[in-house]
Amino acid sequence: MQTILVCDDDKQIVEAISIYLAGEGFRLLKAYDGYDALKIMDQEKVDLLIIDVMMPGLDGIRTTLKIREKSSIPIIILSAKGEDNDKILGLNIGADDYITKPFNPLEMVARVKSQLRRYTQLGNIGEAGNLDSIYSSGGLVINDDTKEVTVEGEPVKLTPIEYNILLLLVKNAGKVFSIDEIYTSIWNEQAIGADNTVAVHIRHIREKIEINPKEPRYLKVVWGVGYKVEKQTSLEDPRK
Known part of the structure; x- marks a missing residue:
């Protein structure tokens, strides 16, 4: 108790x-x-x-x-x-x-x-993991050793591509990545016609980590520029 x-x-x-x-x-x-x-x-x-x-x-x-x-x-x-x-x-x-x-x-x-x-x-x-492999923004936590993603302690299942995109953004929380930068970093090839591919994966990630994907707390669009994960501490409970 x-x-x-x-x-x-x-x-x-x-x-x-x-x-x-x-x-x-x-x-x-x-x-x-x-x-x-x-x-x-x-x-x-x-x-x-x-x-x-x-x-x-x-x-x-x-x-x-x-x-x-x-x-x-x-x-x-x-x-x-x-x-x-x-x-x-x-x-x-x-x-x-x-x-x-x-x-x-x-x-x-x-x-x-x-x-x-x-x-x-x-x-x-802290007892069982390497803190250098833990990345977080508010209630969103990624353990890159175990490849586990949680939001407010609740596990989230991502595909490998979704995981790698989210990890890139969380590791660089607050930084805006263009679609071409995301595509090049994740797929390791030149970004030609990457808009739809990246947008679909971003939408899927939002559906899994956000309470309301249309009003995201974590993964946000910067119109005309790209995407970022907001750098934040715990102010609100996204699962309420």
Whole structure:
């Protein structure tokens, strides 16, 4: 049973989150300020922390900073609508995701499970794999040693050509590749009439890794130029 620590100065929010997550089989611990959270983490094994940004005493930002000095557990910050600067600051100093209040309980549960899957997956990679062979962008992870592709911890089956195209783009996340560059790199021959060939494979990849291929999160077109995989950290759960 995995243990989740919920920290918020609003006891009703703590109780509501605890009820939903307990119903999913998690063990819940409760704290009402940053000092409580740190004390509990010194005494208990915690697998994930949900913490409010704005709290009296030790707030969520400073608490996250202190936890990151000695722990890499997933941290999801809670923020009120409109606190965009606090969300960005939280992510920059080590939080893994955020939930905006008021939140959808199903979305909250999905985000918790997503972060726990990813943390477990990366832990296994660290123990059994070569980190130099791991490439990622947000929830999209490629293990080039095992040729495995996952999105938010869920395996994705690709053909060899699809795999090689995606690997090229993820290894160079943020860089735009023209159709001719993709074709030349993957097929190792001159790109003559390559537009349709590359476009078909890109479409198939999107259908496998995106929730909505028409509004892709990862594999994006740069009109008139080519394609790229967005360079990103975990902000949203593409499987929600």
